[in-house]
Amino acid sequence: MTVRRVMGIETEYGVLQPGRPMANPMLLSSHVVAVHAAAREAGRARARWDYDDEDPLHDARGFHLQRAAAHPSLLTDVPDVPAPSGDGPQEMPRTTVEEYEDPGAANVILTNGARLYVDHAHPEYSTPEVTNPLDAVRWDRAGELVMLHSVRALASSPALPDVALYKNNVDGKGATYGTHENYLVDRAVPFADLAARITPFLVTRQVYTGAGRVGIGQRGETPGFQLSQRADYMEAEVGLETTLRRPIVNTRDEPHADPARWRRLHVIIGDATMLEVATYVRLGTTSLVLWLVEQAEAGAVPNDVVRAVDALALRDPVSAVHAVSHDLTLSERLELADGRRLTALEVQAEYLAAVQAALDATGGVGDDQTADVLRRWASLLERLGTDPASCAREVEWLAKLRLLEGMRRRDHLDWDHPRLSAVDLQWSDVRPERGLYQRLVSAGAVELLVTPQEAADAVVHPPHDTRAYFRGEAVARYAGEISAASWDSVVFDVAGADTLQRVPMRDPLRGTRAHVGELLDRSPDAASLLASLGA
Amino acid sequence: MAGQEHVRRREDDEPIDEPGTPTPAPAAQDRDAEVDALLEEIDDVLESNAEQFVRGFVQKGGQ
Numbered sequence: 010m011t012v013r014r015v016m017g018i019e020t021e022y023g024v025l026q027p028g029r030p031m032a033n034p035m036l037l038s039s040h041v042v043a044v045h046a047a048a049r050e051a052g053r054a055r056a057r058w059d060y061d062d063e064d065p066l067h068d069a070r071g072f073h074l075q076r077a078a079a080h081p082s083l084l085t086d087v088p089d090v091p092a093p094s095g096d097g098p099q100e101m102p103r104t105t106v107e108e109y110e111d112p113g114a115a116n117v118i119l120t121n122g123a124r125l126y127v128d129h130a131h132p133e134y135s136t137p138e139v140t141n142p143l144d145a146v147r148w149d150r151a152g153e154l155v156m157l158h159s160v161r162a163l164a165s166s167p168a169l170p171d172v173a174l175y176k177n178n179v180d181g182k183g184a185t186y187g188t189h190e191n192y193l194v195d196r197a198v199p200f201a202d203l204a205a206r207i208t209p210f211l212v213t214r215q216v217y218t219g220a221g222r223v224g225i226g227q228r229g230e231t232p233g234f235q236l237s238q239r240a241d242y243m244e245a246e247v248g249l250e251t252t253l254r255r256p257i258v259n260t261r262d263e264p265h266a267d268p269a270r271w272r273r274l275h276v277i278i279g280d281a282t283m284l285e286v287a288t289y290v291r292l293g294t295t296s297l298v299l300w301l302v303e304q305a306e307a308g309a310v311p312n313d314v315v316r317a318v319d320a321l322a323l324r325d326p327v328s329a330v331h332a333v334s335h336d337l338t339l340s341e342r343l344e345l346a347d348g349r350r351l352t353a354l355e356v357q358a359e360y361l362a363a364v365q366a367a368l369d370a371t372g373g374v375g376d377d378q379t380a381d382v383l384r385r386w387a388s389l390l391e392r393l394g395t396d397p398a399s400c401a402r403e404v405e406w407l408a409k410l411r412l413l414e415g416m417r418r419r420d421h422l423d424w425d426h427p428r429l430s431a432v433d434l435q436w437s438d439v440r441p442e443r444g445l446y447q448r449l450v451s452a453g454a455v456e457l458l459v460t461p462q463e464a465a466d467a468v469v470h471p472p473h474d475t476r477a478y479f480r481g482e483a484v485a486r487y488a489g490e491i492s493a494a495s496w497d498s499v500v501f502d503v504a505g506a507d508t509l510q511r512v513p514m515r516d517p518l519r520g521t522r523a524h525v526g527e528l529l530d531r532s533p534d535a536a537s538l539l540a541s542l543g544a
Numbered sequence: 545m546a547g548q549e550h551v552r553r554r555e556d557d558e559p560i561d562e563p564g565t566p567t568p569a570p571a572a573q574d575r576d577a578e579v580d581a582l583l584e585e586i587d588d589v590l591e592s593n594a595e596q597f598v599r600g601f602v603q604k605g606g607q
Contacts, residue, residue, distance in 0.1 A: 186603060411579055427597075448586055
């Protein structure tokens, strides 16, 4: 029993040039990425992204979307490069012309193993792969600092535009941009079972994962406040798209790992959260429910427990997402497929009970972090039912609502007053002197899980226990000899070698410090590293 | 195993009253006082022309 699994978070940040609402967001985003490369990599050769193993059109339901039929936004790879196989370095022909790098496709692989790039007119930070929710918080916090560095660097460059960055998901005018969680899941679980058993959980977890939002409806057309930033943009139960008709369960089946062993669950329903506990509990509880689903598939969970989970199927999950988000009293009843009517908190309590029953059946908690997530989950559900205000140090929508209600009371404001919308937006400004969340941190009004030093270290260093260690350390040590990298490969370009050499990393749990730390330490250059790897 | 004992003991002690938060939630009056203090700080940093700021916050859709 454990909360541990390979996971990560991708966040598209809101981007603005203060005072210039018409500024081109793609150009601004490119500056955010490029200034990082210039400032931190100090003129070293920049590695490209290696798209060889990407397959964004492969659907987890077992079919493959034709490229011609795909919305252009889904084409996140480059076409028709033969997929490599096998372990150890592989030889790749050098191109005879210089690689073309589209300036709009700015892309940096950071020494912490993360990826910083431009995606759909937003700068995006993807954390390195981590093995537990606390590390996810740590490297997610590092992403906020990476963005802050870029804001500062642009502010100090007179020739470049000033940029403000926001860790949120909506502009209040109809646009949304994503914060995606990724979880590696045992391939043995059929996708249909996974989707069915996770959906009621994803619909109802908003009660403690929501970041809060001023305005109801995709354009915020109805004045008010709701739990989630993303809820109003969920329009389908299951689907491949991420930029239109957004589904509760996304079917992109691109594991960036051995597809025979793993699938990657790509969760697009979640909000970006500043509160560390909110991020921690979001990833922790989701990982526990995925563990439950895996155990159920393996036959390790008593039948009555599995039946209880299956009985949580909602009659209309998409409407339920909206209903839960719009109900600040947490008392709205959702209709289940079997005719019962449960509140979101009751559905969550059923999941918690099922996880605890599965835990009893399989012989115990694996580690302290698992115990901590379980304890927090139970505590939050209890207090959200009896005294929600007591959760304002941990739950973001309640932390935000507390300020907004205070301001409404003090200044007699209706929900459509622009000052309230301004609080919502400025909440997640990454600059400490501007971001309102940061004021709460200074005042000790939110609980923190990561020290400033731990977050700062995570900006430059990778986690030790995934392949991100190899990726990050390779970039840190041999940057000038790396021509490209991706989640599951590093391509070396060693002077004097006949070919490029591609090191595949199909297993996210290899390439750790335990595996390759010594090897890296005794390899002064990429040539010696590759010689050792090939041996 | 040790981890199992750890959690069982906590369950026996009633986990509801022992949330993960290291500091207890403040009482209602203290909460209001804390909010008022926070609002004063926020008044100092909030965009002075809120309406213009909100109107100018326009993003392109993403994923």
